[in-house]
Amino acid sequence: MRSYFHCVTSRFGRRAVRIAVLAGSFAAEAAVILFMLFWFGLIGTGSHSVVWQLPAAAAAVIAAGLAVCVLPVLTAERRIRMHSRYTYADIQLKFAVLSRYDGIYNIDGERAVWRVLYYIPFAELESAEPSRNGKKIVITGRIREYAMDSDYLGYHVRNGAIEFDRPWLEQRSFTELSVLEFPAVFGRPQRLCDALNEAKKRFGELPKPGKHVFRESEVVRRRQAMRSLHDRYRK
Secondary structure, three states: OOEEEEOOOHHHHHHHHHHHHHHHHHHHHHHHHHHHHHHHHHOOOOOHHHHHHHHHHHHHHHHHHHHHHHHHHHHHHHHHHHHHHHOEEEEOOOEEEEEEEEEEEEEOOEEEEEEEEEEEEOOOEEEEEEOOOOOEEEEEEEEEEEEEEHHHOOEEEEOOEEEEOOHHHHOOOOEEEEEEEEEOOOOOHHHHHHHHHHHHHHHHOOOOOOOOOOOOOHHHHHHHHHHHHHHHHHO
C-alpha cells in the first residue's frame, strides 16, 4: 500500500493576488491624483518645470506599482514550483516520510535547495491527529528529523522499508523527536491523519518474521537414504 500527498499551493497564488491588487490600487490612486493636479491646477500657468515634473512623477508611481505587483507574483511562482516538488507526504508499507521545502541558500558559493525531511517508522508511530485550529498535523512517536541540502536526502524503497541513498543517514545527522507539528498543507488535515493511522494498522497486521528452522531438502534426504541402502548391501 502506498499513498502520496502533494502540497496544496493555491494559497501562495491567492496571497500574491491580494498583494498585487493592493499595491496596484495604491499606485493607480496616486497616479490619478497627480494627473488631476496637473490637469486642473497647472495647465496654462506657464510653469514648465512643474508641468513636466508631475507627469514624470505619475509615471514613476505607476512603474513602482507595477514592480510591486510583479514581485510577489514571481515570488509566488517560485514558491509554488519548489513546494510542488519538495513538499510531500509519502506513505509506504512500513514507514512514512514527510518532506517540507525550507528555502534556497548559498553555501560556499553554490545554490542549495534546503528542505526538512521527517522519517516516521510505523513500528514507532503512536498517533496522528489535526491540531485544534486545524492548521497543523500533530504526530507522536519516534521520529527522525533531517534538515540539509535536498541532494543528500534521496531514498528508495525495498521490501516496504526505506533505504537512504547515503547510508550514513541511518546512523547520524538527524534529530530525534517525540512530537511533530507539521503544517496542514495537504488539503484537509484529517485525510493525512486517517491515512497514517490506517497504514499503522495495516503494518500491525503484517505477519511477524518467525525463527528460521533449517531443514534438509528432499534431495539430501534421498541421497542419504540411498547411501545407507548401498552400504547395507555392500556388507
